[in-house]
Amino acid sequence: MTNLSTKLLQLEESGRPIQVGIIGAGKFGSMFISQSHRTTGIRLAGIADLSAQRALDALKKTGFPEEKYDISATLSIEDGIKANKTAITTDSAQLIATPGIDVILEVTGNPAAGVRHALLCCEHKKHIVMINVEADVLAGPLLARKAKEAGIIYSMAYGDQPALIAEMVDWARTAGFNVVCAGKGTKHLPQYHYSTPDTIWTHYGFTEEQLASGDFNPQMFNSFLDGTKSALEMSAVANGCDLSPPTNGLGFPPCGTHDLPNILKPKSEGGQLEKYGTVEVVSCLEKDGRAVFNDLRWGVYVVIEAPGPYQRDCFAQYGLKTDSTGRFAAQFKPYHLIGLELGISIATIMCRGEPTGQCKTFASDVVATAKRDLKVGETLDGEGGFMVYGKLMPAEASLAIEGLPIGLAHGLVLKRNVQKDQGLSWQDVEFTDRSQAVAVRREMEAIYREEFRLKTKVTNGVH
Template identity: 80%
Template sequence: MTSLSTKLSELDKAGKPVQVGIIGAGKFGSMYISQSFRTPGIRLAGIADLSADRALASLKRTGYPEDKYDATAKLSVSEGIKAGKTAITTDSAALIATPEIDVILEVTGNPSAGIRHALLCCEHKKHIVMINVEADVLAGPLLARKAKEAGIIYSMAYGDQPALIAELVDWARTAGFEVVCAGKGTKHLPEYHYSTPDTVWNYYGFTKEQLDSGDFNPQMFNSFLDGTKSALEMAAVANGCDLSPPSNGLNFPPVGIWDLPQRLKPTSEGGQNEKNGTVEVVSCMETDGRWVFNHLRWGVYVVIKAPGEYQKECFKQYGLQTDESGWYAAQYKPYHLIGLELGVSVASIMVRGEPTGQTKTWAGDVVATAKRDLAVGEKLDGEGGFTVYGRLMPAEDSMSISGLPIGLAHGWVLKRAVKKDQRLSWDDIEFTESAQAVAVRKEMETIFKAEFKAQKINGVNGHA
């Protein structure tokens, strides 16, 4: 990674900066916008948002130089590039179709929009950083394949936790270690699953001044609190790193950094995980509400195992915090800077031709789960809302119950009553298969259903 800034500077000196288009000027998008003009060799060519005023407000709020953007929002993206100004548009398709654009950053958080934009990037041969984890989990295993067929790079977002976890997993495997468990920290208590946009701020404790800043969407923040976002991110990690979700969903154990190796090893070795090679989210809160000592609320981690006595002794010699046996150790990063670090993905794609994490298979899925008893005729309101939260499941288990993905649990009307904590299925809702996101998801389910079946047949034959 040490050469990225050097290579970007070379592009800048050659007058060939990377031209970036971003879709979505919310919190994550604003964080990238605030840094985008600070790296030689990268230019923010255009911002697409449903509201031009919101995009302009983001530029002003983040300190973007006034002489570097079109405050009239009238220039096309191509005209803006020629004028050396960031253009603003409400037409995301036009942004993607702009010939000069190299990389698209998809930051809408809307899974249907994410799928549409990814397919347009395939059509127009634009690399895409899918910051939209909702879309990535809903259809990423198929979108990544379509991107490869189109000759473009489909990447996770550096700065977001899945990409940082993928980096730690890659480090471990490259160094020759077995990955025992990988994941992140968060703030979670069991009752948070049932939080709604009306209760979210009571749990977070933000000040009125913070909430008035314009960066805080209650439903979006509630999706972090109720466990949905954690489930989505761990599904993305499982799919990108070929790791296994816990069979009964995330446990959110209260674990500090010193206890990671002891707690997050297999039960057969005195830990609490089902097996090696899993994902898990650790909470910074004890179940009684006390803060965990040396918690990892903002960070990411990987637990590894020494492959032999020699390496085990090296763990001890170099001061690694291990479990009581000395065989298991952890590496972690205590913080992540989200959109402020996103430029690393752009640089990696454009000067190395490599994604910063990428969906490889379909190992994990996130299924909509009732927050309360739901009646026939009720309308689902999606991630972070009042009706459902997302629960992580192995993808094959989700297929076996026809699980309704959380990314599509919005706007549909229930045709069957659902009990609290029950996982919803396609059979519970009235839906239309003609919607693009539904069609793409159904296409993916059909493909992987056949592949799962073939794997089982080959597995049986392999043991015969």
């Protein structure tokens, strides 16, 4: 990345800045907006949000220069590009279809909207940064294929943890190391799986002053706490880096940065992992609620293994923190700045023709799992709600039980009782393939079910 700013400067000087459209003016979107006008070679051409006022508020509160956007929210996107002003629309499809837009940032957090926008980007040949991890895990393996067929780049979002983890995994492999484990930190206790929007602030730790800012959605933040968001992000990493999810879901072991190489190695080597090449999330809390020393709550990591005695000696000589054998070592980044760093994805796509991480395979899935006993006739309330949390599992295991993806566990009516901690299946709910998101997901399941079947036949020596 050492010369991206130089390449952006060249675009600026040649009068060809990158024109960006963003869909969603919430927290993540606002963080990007705050930096967009400060980045040479990048222009925020348009913002699409269901509320034009929310988009205007995001521009104002982030310090976006008033002379650089249309305060009337009446200018078309095309006219805005000509006038070098950010335009505002409530029509995301119009933003995607506008000639001159180079890159779309999908920041809605709504899985169905993310699928729709990705398919529209394929249709209109617009690169897309899928900040919407819910959509990426729901259908990313198929959306990435469709994007490639359309000749566009489908990318993870730099600044968000999955892309930062993917970067560290790529670094390790490029340097010739096997990846033992990769993941992130968070705040988690086992009982948090059953947290609801009513209990979130008790657990989370925000002050009254912070909450008074109005920038905090309780259901969204509850998805961080109940383990759903961690499962989604680790599924994105597994699918993007060809790593394996733990068979029985994330363990959330308490772990400080000094202990990463001790804990995040296989059980056969004295650690807590079931095998090599997996993903895991570490908690900043001990099981009794005490704070972990040297926690990694906001960061990301990768654990590597010295392939031989010479490399192990080099680990020691250059001060790497290793396990007691000296074989396993960790690299970590203590923080991530999500939307503030998003320009790196845009620059990488347009200056290098590469994504900052991308879904490559269907290795893992996140299945809706009951927080309590659920009854026939109840309507599911989705990610971060009162009824289900997302559990990470291998994709083949999810297909075997016809697992209901967490991204579609909203607005569906139960037709069977489901016990607490049980994973839901398609057979438990009323659904219709007339929904675009459902149809795309079911198409993806059929494709990979057949691919897994063929892979198993080949593995067994049958062609």
